Amino acid sequence: MEPEDSVNVLGQSLSPCSTRPMTGFFRDGHCNTCAADQGSHTVCAVMTAEFLAYSKYVGNDLSTPRPEYGFAGLKPGDRWCLCAGRFLQAADEGCAPQISLASTHLRALDIVPLEVLKQHAIDRV
Numbered sequence: 001m002e003p004e005d006s007v008n009v010l011g012q013s014l015s016p017c018s019t020r021p022m023t024g025f026f027r028d029g030h031c032n033t034c035a036a037d038q039g040s041h042t043v044c045a046v047m048t049a050e051f052l053a054y055s056k057y058v059g060n061d062l063s064t065p066r067p068e069y070g071f072a073g074l075k076p077g078d079r080w081c082l083c084a085g086r087f088l089q090a091a092d093e094g095c096a097p098q099i100s101l102a103s104t105h106l107r108a109l110d111i112v113p114l115e116v117l118k119q120h121a122i123d124r125v
């Protein structure tokens with residue numbers, strides 16, 4: 001499982017998303033991806049209470065601690081490498097969190113149009 005090149009949606013080097021909590025498909029703090037990453041954990045999102053409630057409602061509880069997996073649960077303000085499809089679904093429902101373009105992997109564009117990402121960006125270009 002080799003990660004693909006670490007390039008963001010702006011064509012630059014991928015910036016870190018979070019190390020507290022440690023995020024990413026590879027748990028390296030970046031939204032890196034590879035062919036084995038079926039969920040495309042490529043969007044660096046800043047969690048909100050609204051999004052965490054939405055995610056739980058649609059079947060992916062990100063806020064409940066799961067100590068057996070070393071997962072403390074996310075809280076508002078945490079950054080997390082979110083599945084691109086879940087981000088797009090939340091955007092369509094009007095409850096997508098803000099994201100970091102500099103920390104969102106280029107492969108997110110396979111699922112989410114750049115204009116949608118830009119609408120939710122905290123780092124304006």
